Amino acid sequence: xxxxxxxxxxxxxxxxxxxxxxxxxxxxxxxxxxxxxxxxxxxxxxxxxxxxxxxxxxxxxxxxxxxxxxxxxxxxxxxxxxxxxxxxxxxxxxxxxxxxxxxxxxxxxxxxxxxxxxxxxxxxxxxxxxxxxxxxxxxxxxxxxxxxxxxxxxxxxxxxxxxxxxxxxxxxxxxxxxxxxxxxxxxxxxxxxxxxxxxxxxxxxxxxxx
Numbered sequence: 001x002x003x004x005x006x007x008x009x010x011x012x013x014x015x016x017x018x019x020x021x022x023x024x025x026x027x028x029x030x031x032x033x034x035x036x037x038x039x040x041x042x043x044x045x046x047x048x049x050x051x052x053x054x055x056x057x058x059x060x061x062x063x064x065x066x067x068x069x070x071x072x073x074x075x076x077x078x079x080x081x082x083x084x085x086x087x088x089x090x091x092x093x094x095x096x097x098x099x100x101x102x103x104x105x106x107x108x109x110x111x112x113x114x115x116x117x118x119x120x121x122x123x124x125x126x127x128x129x130x131x132x133x134x135x136x137x138x139x140x141x142x143x144x145x146x147x148x149x150x151x152x153x154x155x156x157x158x159x160x161x162x163x164x165x166x167x168x169x170x171x172x173x174x175x176x177x178x179x180x181x182x183x184x185x186x187x188x189x190x191x192x193x194x195x196x197x198x199x200x201x202x203x204x205x206x207x208x209x210x
Contacts (some may be wrong), residue, residue: 003020007051007076009137009175010116012038012124015074028057029064039068043174045193056067056121077124085123093160095119095134102165105157111142125194138167145203151182151206169202176202
């Protein structure tokens, strides 16, 4: 079965064959692909028909950047799909409890949002990767301008959680950290497929790029 495309950063993809792993990849990459673990879509430009992905290992320092053929995708799970999965797991770790506590707040924004990082990976796979000090990574889809004032209010609302919460605003041009956009710096770092750069406005980088 093939999934509907296009895929987006932070999507989890299944179907990458072991034969597609680069020859210079560490041994643990082949191991997790053999086990059927998904890869995560990352931001980078690749040739048509391919997707830039990252492979997650068993430890925090095990991360490997590579690419995957679009034709090999058999399943996709987006960050938005993982919110409901929280009902099916025991919230043992602070990051999972923090997610439960902030769901109502995020829903009240009226914008698509989801879970990324280790929390998203564990919710999607059931593979235990979280620990006592794990952060909670969230994604907020902001197709239209999201003001600095509103961002500052959201930072305050997310603070004082049971763990650190890092949220990325996903704009049509790329991604910007909520905390950075809520800050006082005139320019912020926009992460796009063609690299990262400082911009005045993450929604209009072609006009205000550094």
